[in-house]
Amino acid sequence: MLGVFYSMIVVPGPASPNLAKRISQETGIKLAKVHYKTFPDGESYFRIEDDLKGEEVVVVQSCSPPQDKRLVELLLMVDACKDLGAERVIAVVPYFPYARQDKRFLPGEPISVNTVIKSIESAGADEVITFDIHEVHIMERFSVPAHNLTAMRLLAKHVKSLDLESPFVLAPDQGAMRLAKPFAEVLETDCDFFIKHRDRVTGEIETKEKELSVEGRDAILVDDIISTGGTMAKAAQILKKLGARRIVAACTHPILCGNALQRMRDAGIEEIIGTDSIEGPYSKVSLAPEVASFLSKVAE
Amino acid sequence: MLGVFYSMIVVPGPASPNLAKRISQETGIKLAKVHYKTFPDGESYFRIEDDLKGEEVVVVQSCSPPQDKRLVELLLMVDACKDLGAERVIAVVPYFPYARQDKRFLPGEPISVNTVIKSIESAGADEVITFDIHEVHIMERFSVPAHNLTAMRLLAKHVKSLDLESPFVLAPDQGAMRLAKPFAEVLETDCDFFIKHRDRVTGEIETKEKELSVEGRDAILVDDIISTGGTMAKAAQILKKLGARRIVAACTHPILCGNALQRMRDAGIEEIIGTDSIEGPYSKVSLAPEVASFLSKVAE
Numbered sequence A, B: 001m002l003g004v005f006y007s008m009i010v011v012p013g014p015a016s017p018n019l020a021k022r023i024s025q026e027t028g029i030k031l032a033k034v035h036y037k038t039f040p041d042g043e044s045y046f047r048i049e050d051d052l053k054g055e056e057v058v059v060v061q062s063c064s065p066p067q068d069k070r071l072v073e074l075l076l077m078v079d080a081c082k083d084l085g086a087e088r089v090i091a092v093v094p095y096f097p098y099a100r101q102d103k104r105f106l107p108g109e110p111i112s113v114n115t116v117i118k119s120i121e122s123a124g125a126d127e128v129i130t131f132d133i134h135e136v137h138i139m140e141r142f143s144v145p146a147h148n149l150t151a152m153r154l155l156a157k158h159v160k161s162l163d164l165e166s167p168f169v170l171a172p173d174q175g176a177m178r179l180a181k182p183f184a185e186v187l188e189t190d191c192d193f194f195i196k197h198r199d200r201v202t203g204e205i206e207t208k209e210k211e212l213s214v215e216g217r218d219a220i221l222v223d224d225i226i227s228t229g230g231t232m233a234k235a236a237q238i239l240k241k242l243g244a245r246r247i248v249a250a251c252t253h254p255i256l257c258g259n260a261l262q263r264m265r266d267a268g269i270e271e272i273i274g275t276d277s278i279e280g281p282y283s284k285v286s287l288a289p290e291v292a293s294f295l296s297k298v299a300e
Helices: A017-027 A067-083 A112-123 A136-139 A152-160 A174-187 A230-240 A260-266 A288-298 B017-027 B066-084 B112-123 B136-143 B152-159 B173-187 B230-241 B260-266 B289-299
Strands: A008-011 A036-040 A044-048 A056-060 A088-092 A125-130 A148-151 A168-171 A191-193 A196-198 A205-207 A218-228 A247-254 A271-275 A282-285 B008-012 B034-038 B044-048 B056-058 B088-092 B127-131 B146-149 B168-171 B192-193 B197-200 B205-207 B217-224 B247-253 B271-275 B282-285
Touching: A008 A017, A017 A056, A017 A288, A036 A136, A044 A125, A056 A067, A067 A088, A067 A112, A067 B066, A067 B112, A088 A288, A112 A136, A112 B112, A125 A288, A136 A148, A148 B173, A152 A174, A152 A247, A152 A271, A152 A282, A168 A174, A174 A218, A205 A230, A205 B034, A205 B260, A218 A230, A230 A247, A230 B173, A260 A288, A271 B056, A282 B112, B008 B017, B008 B044, B044 B066, B056 B066, B056 B127, B066 B112, B088 B289, B112 B136, B112 B197, B127 B289, B136 B146, B152 B173, B152 B247, B152 B271, B152 B282, B152 B289, B168 B173, B173 B192, B173 B217, B205 B230, B217 B230, B230 B247, B230 B260
Parallel strands: A008 A056, A056 A088, A088 A125, A125 A148, A168 A191, A168 A218, A218 A247, A247 A271, A271 A282, B008 B056, B056 B088, B088 B127, B127 B146, B168 B192, B168 B217, B217 B247, B247 B271, B271 B282
Antiparallel strands: A036 A044, A196 A205, B034 B044, B197 B205
């Protein structure tokens, strides 16, 4: 594929070294050598060894926790690539930060995701790629071309290989149905959803019970983000009550903060499958094939 | 002074609640009520209780460590103030982050401070106030009016009250002479500087010895930032050798990371005097009077 991508180079951000490497391997696009460090006072530093003049640069940097550090690194990298002569910069930001503050829930609140978009664009990104953003309507707020890819087909293919018993796909809330549907299609099975209510003041989650025919079947809970694990745990408890056999949780962004793991295990979730949007023990599926396929279209 | 500032409101950032309060007290400008929290995943949240419609808003937020978190909070606050109807936003950013990465020291490095300026401007700041920025030429890179105020007169007045013995002011490197001179003027005494060399690769500091008549005198080391304390410690060691009596270190931004305190104490520095650019045990001098005096000129 080298011919197609001759003027492209992948610049790995400190949050996504493995994903960047995989994208380079999948596409044959050269991987830039970048040195990173954090100064003793906490400021980020990097140095790009390769010449970027006239290149189309793909900066790969997820903005998962610590989000603010990751975001500032992204801004510094995009701006530096431009300043070092890059012709265009495509920012691959698998986890898009502050996407859950996409509207003013209470008066006087910021619409934080708008500020993030503005900052990435002002840094010089010419195109943005993200994955399974929390609310799809956010994509309309970009001024530059922006693309919301999905990890669902990749995740479902991985789950298919697990040899589950009569699998059933469940979205822990109605919003996740847009993810659960394509997931269930790959598994050639049915899917449904629970109704969830979050108290805006206390943050408490209430998930309504619902009759489902899951007795003796393996259930796959599908969502974009697993953060505190609260939503997944509530859904798993109901599934267990209904007689589900094994419960697996699949998501694009395994943030898993605080005691999320323990909470999910206690609720009966046996396995957690995430992607390298967040590099770590739960990034069992790589987003690289989807990024590669997208870049091949850009390069054509 | 209420009449002058009738349409202004001070919005305190999470890094600078006390400085914001002092500015409000000095000027009589109303202090907005702001609630902050950090979500379990690490994202920042706030809510401004007051109505900002048509107001001239003074956002006070130093970007000291953790710089990236403080910077993103600043961007979110400036953007939110505008979005909530503010007529103009003045960003008071006493510590300006990434000011030490103001040029490309090695090929392939970012010029990080430019990215920071761009992001603050794109968030919507109409005017920026900072204090004793590491390199004054950085101020020319702003597109909006930007002002570099100095804490030196305030710090020197505080030091004057300490009843020092025949005080002598010393800049630990030549760059700090622009700060040491006005400082010495307030104390009505003389000042000098050491020659410092920093190895760009190892980060090692070498300070050249120099004959100075400090025998039996109290010395005040003056700089913009005390970060690891290395520069201050080297200078103090030489001053001790030359027979200086007490050694005091004064700076605008007492970052004091790692073992800076121990290092400075070991070198014979008896007291550290900083400002509320960084709120904590060493913010012995408030920047509020300088900000108030500047705002009174803006309001006229």
